[in-house]
Amino acid sequence: MTRPTLVHALCAAALLGSASARADIGITDPAGDFLPTYTGARTGDLDVLSAFVTYNPGSNTFFLSSTLAAPLGTTSTAFYVWGFDRGQGTQRFVGGTPSVGAGVSFDSVVIFRLDGSATVNRLVGGGSSALPGAVTFSGNTITGTIDAALLPTLGFAPTAYTWNLWPRDGAVPAASGVAAISDFAPNGSNAPVAIAPVPEPETYAMFAVGLGMIGWLRRRTRRS
Secondary structure, rough: OHHHHHHHHHHHHHHHHHHOOOOOEEOOOOOOOOOOOOOOOOOOHHOOOOOEEEEEEOOOEEEEEEOOOOOOOOOOOEEEEEOOOOOOOOOOOOOOOOOOOOEOOOOEEEHHHOOEEEEHHHOOOOOOEEEEOOOEEEOOEEEEEEEEEHHOOOOOOOOOOOEEEEEEEEOOHHHHHHHOOOOEEOOOOOOOOEEOOOHHHHHHHHHHHHHHHHHHHHHHHOOO
């Protein structure tokens, strides 16, 4: 293995170590569990397989991520709604027949769209914030970072917020209510926000070794 290749390998290992710290965060959701009230497209990108939300106290941001059962964009009318309970959440989807929203409480929503934009709607407390370019997606996974100042507390600390994710098919008229919602993740409850994981000491060590080797190679190059 050449020296540059070794450096690349060390940096890659460090990145993998950092990513693995998130492996046990969040929820998983059964495949194919479309709601009985749903009337939209039954495509994989409207079926949640896993999701998590982390809070980073240092940057005061929330990081939201979900993996779907098919690549994002399979359904051009899909969008993704994260309901947050900041302390005054209520169950807003329990009025239908059959009732499908028990346990899903929220007082604000964050909407991710396929054009890369996000919108934060504070249903309690008022106000809306448009965030172009806040969302990225790759294959089956969609992610975004939201400034926590856009989701101010209504009684809970940010680390005590809870959330639920529901994809919607925009081809179903909004007036249809829950008929446009394909899935709740998790089912019948909210999930807790997690503290953003800190890379383990060995991850920092990997980066330090890699950076040290890069510096050494640069010095060798200058002397050559």
